[in-house]
Amino acid sequence: MTSPSELTPITAVTAADPYPWYADLVRNRPFGWDEGLGMWVAASAEAVTAVLGEPALRVRPPAEPVPAGIVGTPAGDVFGHLVRMTDGPAQQRYKRAVRAALGHPRTEEITGLAAERTTRALKHSGPPPLRELMFSVPARVVAALCGLDDEAADEAGRLIADFVQCIPASATPEQQAAAARAAAALQGLLTPYLDEHGTGVLGKLIRAARRDGSPAVAHEDVAPLLANGVGLLSQTYDATAGLIGNTLVALATGVAEAPREPGRWRALAREVARFDAPVQNTRRFAAAPVTVAGAEVPEGASVLVVLAAANRDPAANAAPDEFRDDRSDAAIFTFGAAAHRCPGEEVAVAIAAAVVAELLAQGFDPASLRRPVSYLPLANARIPVL
Incomplete structure (x- = not known):
């Protein structure tokens, strides 16, 4: 186990309790250069807000908008269009379309789909398949929201596990090749549902893009929209798995209590997203020299944005180390800010609230989870191994 004195902003992601170390980072090094990592680190709410809102700090290195290992492959084609991986006017245009499409599914619809998929996963005998509930069920729910039938949604849930392997900088050639195959299969799977007459999110996506006057869609080039259909599934994968897992850990350790009122589950999951963020950090890359928190960040520099530390900054949230699911004005950096x-x-x-609520309703006791909790060896996502 890594001792607190040995932690870095990367190794803290999988530490048993990184939050005292994050608190020290916020107090004493809210923004600065980390010699060991070779990048700038933003930790305080003020610094994180400034970095995420700075247009010159991009989500990808300007010289490598798509990872070299997937350029020219279906995975590279998808990656290059994702609104989470691009900047500029086109990104904002497509993001407005994505936001408009996602704004339509009712919470009741999402909750019902997640509960139904959870029940289906629990039907076999033996211990609950927690990994399936964390990773596969959310992807199937989003696929169903996109309009896919059950068989296609299950296939999308399997394929997205291979596609997301191309996103980390640590991806191996074998993982990138598997991601390329998965991207091609996902494009083929989703294409029939990207129909302006469709009732799912993909149908709403193409209608929203056309209302926004997207020139690409006007010329029937739907590749960016198809890519962002894949993106909806990929963003669901690790982040929602971590949110489900960390909610179960919070219940298992007594940090949180299961709500007595069904309508309070979403408030609990939202507080978990702040208190024990499933996405602990993200990165930005300077396309031009920029000043952040009084420091001069040169062109070409990298910035590690410690979202989990900002969530616990007392300047952003009162009593930040207390788990309170009744916060009405919580500042939650887990989901990013500004354009992204x-x-x-x-x-x-x-989805996370419904999966956990249904799991407990069917008799699962979070206290049965093994201790101590360990985490998948990831550089930015905090996902417990349950």
């Missing part, structure tokens, strides 16, 4: 704030925030929270 996650458009699927409400969907992720609703």
